[in-house]
Amino acid sequence: MTDDRIVAVTMPKWGLSMRAGKITGWIAAEGDEVSAGDELADIETEKIAGTLEAAGAGTLRRIIARAGEDVPVSSTIALIAPPGVSDDDLDAAAARARALIDAGVPGGADEGTAARTATVDGRRISYAGTGQDGEVVLLIHGYGGDRNSWLFLQEPLAARHRVYALDLPGHGTSSKDVGDGSVGTLAGAVLGVLDAIGAKRAHLVGHSLGGAIAVAAAVAGPGRISSLTLIAPTGFGPEIDAGYLRGFAGARTRRELKPVVGQLFADEGLVTRQVVDDLLAYKRLDGVEAALRTLVGTLVDGDTQRIDSAAAIAAIGGAVPVTVVWGSADRIIPAAHARSVAGAVRHLIDGAGHMPHLERPAEVQAAIEETIARAP
C-alpha cells in the first residue's frame, strides 16, 4: 500500500465547470523543499490561468504530469514526501498516478455542486455548495462579481466545511432586480440563502461590498453568524476609487472594460481576454447596468464611501471572531482601513491588490480557517 507520508499534489478544481487543466509550467522542481503557500505550477483552464500553491510542507519528490499536458481534475500530478520515504515507494506511486492520467480516467466525480435557487423577498437568488461535513461557510462576493470569484477557495475549504457561495441580487445568475440596493436588502438575500440551506449558524466570508453585507447580516441575524472574515471590506473609511465603480458600470466594450478591471489586481496580467469577455457577457444581460448604477449609489456619495461598517462591527462588540484580510497594493480601497476594523485579527498580504482571494488564495484560505477555528 501507499506510504501515508506521501502527499499527492492534485489537479485543483477551479470552478464548477472545470473538468481538466493544463500545466503550463512547473515553478518548483523535483528535490525542492516546499511549504504551504509556495508556488508549485502554473495551470491554465478554459476559463482562467492560475498558480497552484502547496497545501503543506515537504520535499517535492516526484513530478508526474508534464508541462503542456491536459490533466483531469483531481488527478495526482506530483508527490510530496519527507526524505524517509524510499525511492522505490515513490516510483511505484508515481507509476500508478501516471497510468491513471494516461488512461484518461477522470479523477473526481461531481459532488452535487449544481447551482440551486432560493426565492428571497421575491427575488431569485442562485447559490451553489460543496462539501459534505462540517459547519456552513457562506462566501459573499463584491460589487460586479459573482460566486465564481471564489473558484480558488471553494473546493479547498470544502475539505473541512460545507461551503456555499451565492450570487447577490443584480449579479451572476440571480435576479437582476436589486430593489433599493441597500446593504440591508443585500444582507436579506444572505440570510435568505442560509434559511434555504437550513443552516442555523454560518461563518461568513465577504469581499469588498460583500464584507459590508456580511457585517450587516451579522447585525440583522444575531446568533446566526459564527465568525466574519472580511476581505478588503467597504465601510471602514471614506476613501474608495469611485472612478473604478462608475467605470465598471459604464464600460460598454472590451477596450473600455479591460483597463478598469486591471485596477483590481496588483498584476494586471491576470486579466485575460476570457475574464474580460465573461464580465462583458454579464454586464450585457438586461437589467445589469441599472443594478450596478443603483449599487454605485449605495457605495459612494460623490467620491466618498457611504457605507459605515465600523459602527456595526462595534455594535457586534466582539461577540464573534472577526478577521480582516487586505492586499497591501489594493488600489480600490486603501489597506490602511484595516486598522478601523475594531477587535479584528489583521492579515496584510504583501503585494496583493483588491482581489487577494484570486491573487493569493492559500493565504486567504489560511486566514479563513484560522477565523473559523477561533469561533466558540
Added chain:
Amino acid sequence: MARTITYREAINEALAQEMERDESVIVMGEDNAGGEGSPGEMDAWGGVLGVTKGLYHRFPGRVLDTPISESAFVGAAIGAATAGMRPVAELMFVDFMGVCFDQIYNQAAKFRYMFGGKAVTPVVIRTMYGAGLRAAAQHSQCLYPLFTHIPGLKVVVPATPYDAKGLLTQAIRDDDPVIFFEHKALYDLAGPVPEEGYALPFGEANVVREGDDVTIVTLGRMVHTSLEAAQQLAGAGVHCEVVDLRTTSPLDEDTVLESVEATGRLVVVDEANPRCSVAADISALVARKAFGALRAPIEMVTAPHTPVPFAGTLEDRYVPDAQRVANAVKAVAEWAR
C-alpha cells in the same frame, strides 16, 4: 443562467423574449402558421425549418402567415416599421431576396438618410444562407456581400447560439434595417446561452481563439471550420488567432488590424464567392491600413467563383474545409521572400 441550447432555439428565444418585452415586435413569413390543424400536427410549423415554432399560439395575432410573395410581405414589413412596429420578417432563403430588392436597398436603406434622420425603419429580415444541404444553386448562396455593400443596412452573420440570441436581440431593438443571416448547417449547433435577455452590440468582432503566428478572419459557419484548422495547426506548432467578425456592417476594423499588427500574417476564410466579397474587403483593409505589419502575402480561402453545385461530391469540394484553411495558414506562415 446559461444552459446549452441550439442555434435554432437561441433564435426562437430571442424572438419570444423581445415579443414579450415589446408588443410592437411582430413576426411575419411563409409557413409560420402552416401545418396548423393538419393531421398529426399539434402546432404551426414555425417556418420551413421550425425556427419560430411555438410563437404562433403564444402571441396570438402577432405571428403573421404570409403568402409566397416575398416582394409583398417584405415591403409590408418595411412599411410597418416606418409606422411604429418592429417587424421581424423571415425570408426563407436569401437566394429569394432578389424579388424584393427595391424595398430593401432603395427604400428601407435610404429612409433615415433621405428624411434627414427624422425617419427610422426598425425592421429585421431573417434569412437562411449557405451550402452543404444539397439544396442546389438557387438555395445555397452566401449573399451577405450584396447587402454589406449598401450603406444604410446592417448585416449580421452569427456563428454560435450565444451570438445568435444576443445579435438578434440587438437587431430587433435597433432602429435601422438589419439583414440577419442564419446558416442552415448551424441550426442544430448547441452551446451555452443565458436564459435572460441580452443584446450584443454591432461592430464588435470576437476573438474566439488567441494566437501569435497567423490571424484568421472569418464569419458565420466558417468560424467553426477555422477553429478546427487552428486546433490541428496548434499541434504542428502554428498558433492562429481566430477573429469572428459577427457583423459585416458595421465592421470592427480595429480588432482585425490589431490582430494583424501582432501576427503580421492574415488568412481570410469566407464561404461566399470571392469577387467583391467580405474576404476581398478585409484583405484590402489590411493591405491599406496595416501594410507595414504584413510579413507575408494575404491569403483568401473562399468558395470558387461558380454557382453552388448540386452534385454532392462537387458541393463538398466547393465549401472551404479545415484542410484548405490549414494549407493556407501554412503557406502564409512559411512564406519567405
